[in-house]
Amino acid sequence: MAAGSGERMKSNVPKQFIEINGLPILIHTYNNIKKIDNTKFIIVLPDENFKKWESLVKNFIKDDVDIIRGSRERNLSVRNGINHINDDSGYVAIHDGVRPFINEDLIKKLFNEAKKRGNAIPFTTSHNSMRRVDKKNNYAVDRSSYVQIQTPQVFQISELKKCMKNTSNYNFTDEASLFDEFDIKINLVEGSDENIKITTEKDLNYFS
Numbered sequence: 467m468a469a470g471s472g473e474r475m476k477s478n479v480p481k482q483f484i485e486i487n488g489l490p491i492l493i494h495t496y497n498n499i500k501k502i503d504n505t506k507f508i509i510v511l512p513d514e515n516f517k518k519w520e521s522l523v524k525n526f527i528k529d530d531v532d533i534i535r536g537s538r539e540r541n542l543s544v545r546n547g548i549n550h551i552n553d554d555s556g557y558v559a560i561h562d563g564v565r566p567f568i569n570e571d572l573i574k575k576l577f578n579e580a581k582k583r584g585n586a587i588p589f590t591t592s593h594n595s596m597r598r599v600d601k602k603n604n605y606a607v608d609r610s611s612y613v614q615i616q617t618p619q620v621f622q623i624s625e626l627k628k629c630m631k632n633t634s635n636y637n638f639t640d641e642a643s644l645f646d647e648f649d650i651k652i653n654l655v656e657g658s659d660e661n662i663k664i665t666t667e668k669d670l671n672y673f674s
Contacts, residue, residue, distance in 0.1 A: 467510050467536075467540065467543060467544060467547070467560060467561065467562055467563055467617075468480075468482040468492045468509060468510060468511055468512075468536075468563030468564075469510045469511055469512045469513070469535075469536025469537070469540070469543040470482070470512070470536075470540060470543075470564075471512065472564070474665055474666055475664075475665070475666060475667060476667065477667075480512060480519075481564055481664055481665075482563045482564050483519065483522060484670070486670065486673045487673065489526065490522065490523075490526065491563070491564055491566050491664055492509075492523070492563040492564070492566075493523075493526045493527065494566035494673075495561070495562075495563050495564070495565060495566040495568060496509070496527060496563075498566065498567070498568055498569060498570070499561075499568055499569075499570055499573055500529060501570065502570055502573060502574065506531075506532070507529070507531040507532070508531070508532045508533075508534060508547050508550055508551070509523060509527075509531055509532070509533045509534070509563070510534055510535070510536045510543050510544075510546060510547045511523065511533060511534070511535065511536055512536055513535050513536050513537055513538070516535050520533050532550060534546055534547065534550050539637070540639075541637065541638050541639075541644075544560060544641065545630055547560070548560075548623070548626060548627060548630060549627075551623055553623070554623045554624040554627060555623070555624070556622075556623055557577060557580050557581065557620055557621065557622055557623060558620070558621060558623050558626065559573060559576065559577065559618035559619070559620045560617060560618055560619050560620075560621075560641055561573075561617045561618035562617045562663055564663055564664040564665075565616070565617060565661055565662065565663050565664070566664065566673075567658075567660045567661055567662060567672070568618070568658075568661050569658070569660075569661075572588065572657065572658055572661065573618060575655065576588060576618060576619075576620045576655055577620055579620075579653060579655045580620040580621065580622070580653070583653040584621075584622060584625065584650075584651075584653065585619070585620060585621045585622070585625075585642075585645065585650075585652060585653050586619070586620040586653050586655045587615060587619050587620075587642045587652050587653065587654055587655065588615070588616040588617070588618070588619070588654075588655055588656070588657030588658070588661070589613040589614060589615055589616065589654050589655070589656065589657055590613065590614045590616065590656075590657050590658070590659055590661075591609070591610075591613055591614070592609045592612060592613075592614060594609070595609060596609045596612060613654065615640065615642060616657040616658075616661050616663075617640070619640060619641050619642055621641060621645075625650070626641065626644075629644050629645060629647070629648055629650070630644070632648070633647055633648075
């Protein structure tokens with residue numbers, strides 16, 4: 467997934483196309499996972515200026531990948547990518563293009579877990595104390611009761627398509643949230659602290 471605008475980065479270009487060491491962040495992500503066997507890659511790019519971004523990606527990726535248009539919201543862009551898949555018999559991993567420090571081992575672990583349990587969602591625990599905030603006050607909470615969710619999230623293609631077809635909620639923040647709508651159990655799998663999402667300018671320091 468690389469169809470976002472990256473407004474919080476306050477950059478002239480979407481953050482997935484910011485060049486670090488001569489390569490867009492999206493390409494760093496792709497290069498870290500491109501060697502996974504028996505895998506087809508679909509890259510979803512912004513609808514606005516699509517041809518421009520498609521041309522840029524093709525300058526760096528010479529492999530057989532499918533490049534398609536995204537939409538105005540992330541969940542609609544995910545739909546475009548999933549609906550592009552013709553064979554529903556396998557599994558799909560949906561990954562943020564701005565998580566460039568992903569590695570093959572984690573993805574393979576997630577696929578293996580999904581094949582055993584139907585899906586696999588990576589998480590990390592919080593190392594900091596946490597508080598719940600409402601409109602009037604804030605309260606300490608037990609951090610062991612909360613986890614932070616990452617991508618890639620892995621699902622059976624047929625099951626994910628079925629949920630997307632039957633949902634009335636077009637604003638789910640990730641695909642695990644979509645499955646919650648159908649009371650499908652989410653299988654949490656330990657992720658990696660290094661698998662961060664590049665969100666703001668200071669995050670670019672992780673490339674140093």
